[in-house]
Amino acid sequence: MLENTITSLTFQNTSVDRDILKAHIPIESYIVERRQTENSKSAIAKLRNEINNQNNTIHAFRTNEIKLNDKVSTYEKVIIEKNDLIDMYTRKLIEYNQEIENLGRVNRSISAELAIAQHSLTSKTIILEKQIFENDKLREECKIMRRKLRRFLNGRKKKNIYKYVKFVIVIVIRIYKNIKKSNNSFNIDNRTVFNSVLTSKEEYFYIIDVGMNNISAVVRKENVLNFRKLIKFHSIFAYS
Structure with a gap:
């Protein structure tokens, strides 16, 4: 064997x-x-197979690593773009905050100006209310004067008319003595109300109609000539 x-x-x-x-x-x-x-040859063959398998595994790992590196590069680019956007939005946010601060300062300035204007308007309103009250008083006194003048011009003696006209001049001067004078005329509500110039030789009496229509009508229609001769005025003008 x-x-x-x-x-x-x-x-x-x-x-x-x-x-x-x-x-x-x-x-x-x-x-x-x-x-x-033979055993060593088979072992070597096995080792070679294992080495080939490991090489294939390493190649696969390297391929995956390359892919992962590509993904990482892509993500890094995206992160850079996002950071750029964040920087841009941060700058815009800073600009918006500055604009808000500027608007706040402007708002405070406007509020201060508005408060000043409101205070001035309140003061002017108070002054106007006082003027309206004074004007109402003047209207009442004018009504009284109109009634008195009508009584004296209708049926009284001539000497009494002369005295009454003097009384009217004194009363009117007293009424308007505290009103601002401009160009020898007194103004209420931007309209000329009364202008009187008294000298030692001549007397001028002007009635310009503002709320005194009835007085002007009485003087104009009935007693202009007698009124002028009796009082010896240089001229008398009565306007409607």
């Missing part, structure tokens, strides 16, 4: 094996070495 084994090994071996046989190597040691050689 040992011879058959050797014969089979002899036919299957290469020229190196034949050299070993020719060198009279013991068969047992040859078989052991042969098996070790």
